[in-house]
Amino acid sequence: MVFDSSAIYQGYSLNSTLLQGPDLTNNLLGVLLRFRKERVAITGDIEQMFHMFHIDKEHRNFVRFIWFKDNDPTKFLQDYRMCVHLFRNSPSPAVATYCLHRCVEEPCDIDVKYYVTRNFYVDDGLSSYDTDNEALEILLRTQQILRDREKIRFHKFASNSQIVMDSLPPEDRAKDSAExxxxxxxxxxxxxxxxxxxxxxxxxxxxxxxxxxxxxxxxxxxxxxxxxxxxxxxxxxxxxxxxxxxxxxxxxxxxxxxxxxxxxxxxxxxxxxxxxxxxxxxxxxxxxxxxxxxxxxxxxxxxxxxxxxxxxxxxxxxxxxxxxxxxxxxxxxxxxxxxxYPLLDPDNDCEIKKTVTVVKTNIHHGLNTNMFTRFSTWNSLIRGLSFMRSAIRQKLKLQELSQTKLYQSMEKIVIKSAQFEAYGQDIERLKEHKPVTKGSLLQSLTHIWTVKVCFEKLRRKVETQKIGNLPDFPCKQSPPFTYVGVDTFGPWEVTARNTRGEVANAKRLGILHV
CATH class of the missing domain: 3.10.20.370 (Ubiquitin-like (UB roll))
Structure with a gap:
């Protein structure tokens, strides 16, 4: 039977007038940790634990209730009093746990007392042991002590060991026949x-x-x-x-x-x-x-x-x-x-991000060096390319270059084209201030470049930092805040407000007046 002991009438409820008592219930996490400690796990249940302990006669009027006589709805209503503790009363857990601990007071086996006082969570006993025999013995001896001392039935046994389950009486095993x-x-x-x-x-x-x-x-x-x-x-x-x-x-x-x-x-x-x-x-x-x-x-x-x-x-x-x-x-x-279950109309669904197509274009720097093989000598290569470049500049109506400048610039273009074809990846890495690739032929030139830079730094003249002249107004006496300097710092992200299930952040800046 379950009472609604928290129901309020004229500002009072039964639970508001009863003392709850001390919290004697074991910590659930601790019970579960010990339950998982050893190889063989066991569980058991006390049948109707609250009903196993009686209420003093002078206190039974607090748990009076009205019901049909002889449990027959065709008969008249009459008053009844509960003789045992019942569910939903605030003191019931403390009273039942205290009485259960009294059942295993000395003289009692130490391991049974430990099992009842440390490994019970209200009416459920959970523990684990190293061997099948040890687990079976603790269940049977606990069952016998509780039955002999207070006529408490300890049953609904379960274990992960088939040996333990086969050794228990069928009527005491937990009923869970679902496949x-x-x-x-x-x-x-x-x-x-x-x-x-x-x-x-x-x-x-x-x-x-x-x-x-x-x-x-x-x-x-x-x-x-x-x-x-x-x-x-x-x-x-x-x-x-x-x-x-x-x-x-x-x-x-x-x-x-x-x-x-x-x-x-x-x-x-x-x-x-x-x-x-x-x-x-x-x-x-x-x-x-x-x-x-x-x-x-x-x-x-x-x-x-x-x-x-x-x-x-x-x-x-x-x-x-x-x-x-x-x-x-x-x-x-x-x-x-x-x-x-494909996406429905993904191109028009506002919850789906639009697909962005990225196209990468590789641009070849310089000339195609395959055309260089058509020329027999260096001079004929440069003269031929110079003539072609001069014709292009005339077509575009650009300023004409002298033969000397045209020849020299064409030599540089040819040399750079050949260098990029051979060391293009290393050149791009050097532009990004990264080291050349491992195994590159340019690695042997790295120390030469480092020494050259060091010599240049050592041979430079000593330089002095140029500092601008300070304004004269900080050195003159003047009323406060005549001259004010302003500086800002930040930003920081701060919590602006709490929304439904999320936090909205905002940026904040600091301003310093000097």
Whole structure:
């Protein structure tokens, strides 16, 4: 039986008038750490732990309640009093834990006392041991001591050791006969709300059972959200709910599946070729952190139970709606094909970044040295190229050069062209102030250039720094702030305001008056 002990009447509730008592519950993280410490893990449960301990007779009027006589709704109501501690009363955990510790006071086996006082979290006992025999012994001796001293039943044993499980009585083993457990989560959105609902599919000996686990709805934001964005938020909401359910259930989940009726969202999740803007990119990343792409599939809107959570529905229809009863069938999609969910109209989708095509053009510096082989001598090469250059300059009506300048400049062009063809990569690296490539023939010239630079620096004359004359007004007496100097420094990025789920930053500058 569960009491709503926090219900308020005339400004008071039962829990507000009761002392909660000390926190005797072991730290959950510590219990789990010790549970994972050794090779053989065991768990057990105390049957109806709060009901194992009685309330003093003078205190039972605090837990009075009204119910039908003989539990028959056709008979009249009468007053009852609880004789044992009950759930939802604030002192119950402290009282039950204290009484449980009293059960293993001396004389008692040290290892049993340690197991009960250190490795119980309320009514669940978790621990681990090095051998199968040690784990089995602690379960059986703890069960016997609690039964003999206070008639407390310790049962629902489970272990990762088959030897331990086979040695336990069948009636004391944990009942978990399901062959396969699956979570199926549906997502949907409208301009009013976003919604997600989760069901568990249990398969046992050829029989399938589908049951409602949990569902939630949230009001949709009013501004700046398109329907595809809201559908994406619903998909993220679905993964968060499914992760919470998986962490809270004690049973092993063999598979998780997600459904949405938005092909736009499925295109975002299955996309491998395009990039998104920040809003969509962040949420797609968070969705795929809690799920895998192949776990997502399409469901028609009229078969999506999450649709119920995005719109109004009369209360008398909720019990028979698909929200609680679940979908009629769970789709079979073991084999997913990403080509089924392409991006819809990616060129016109404002959430997808535009594709930018970059074309690289390699420009050849100087002349093509292959033409040099057509000339038999150096002089004939330079004369021929000079004649060609002179004709081009005349065609372009440029100023004529003397034969000497034309000949000398043509020699430089030919030499540079040959050098670039042989050492083009090294020349470009030297222009960027980088060392030449490893194995380059120019490496042997590096030390010569270094010595030359050092000699030039050593032979330079001593120079003095030229400083401008200071203005005369700082040296004269004058009233404060007659002359003011201003300087700025920064910028820094600071948090300007908190938005929905994000932080907006702004730049700030400092101004110094001297």
């Amino acid at each position: 396969r457990n699956e979570l199926h989560t549906f997502a949907d959105a409208s301009v009013k709300a976003i919604s997600a609902v989760t069901y568990i599919k249990v398969i046992n000996k050829g029989t399938t059972y589908l049951g409602f686990v949990t569902g939630k709805s949230k009001l949709a934001p009013h501004h700046g959200h398109t329907v595809p964005r809201l559908e994406l938020c619903a998909a993220l909401f679905a993964t968060e709910i499914a992760s919470f359910v998986e962490n809270q259930l004690d049973s092993q989940i063999h598979d998780m599946r997600f459904y949405t009726d938005s092909r736009v969202v499925l295109g975002y999740l299955y996309n491998k070729t395009r990039r998104f803007h920040t809003y969509v990119s962040n949420r797609v990343q968070r969705i795929l952190t809690n799920s895998k792409t192949e776990q997502w599939t399409f469901v028609a809107s009229d078969q999506n139970p999450a649709d119920v959570g995005t719109r109004s529905i009369p209360a008398n229809e909720l019990a028979t709606s698909s929200w609680l009863t679940g979908p009629k069938t769970i789709l079979d999609h073991n084999q997913q094909d990403s080509s089924k």
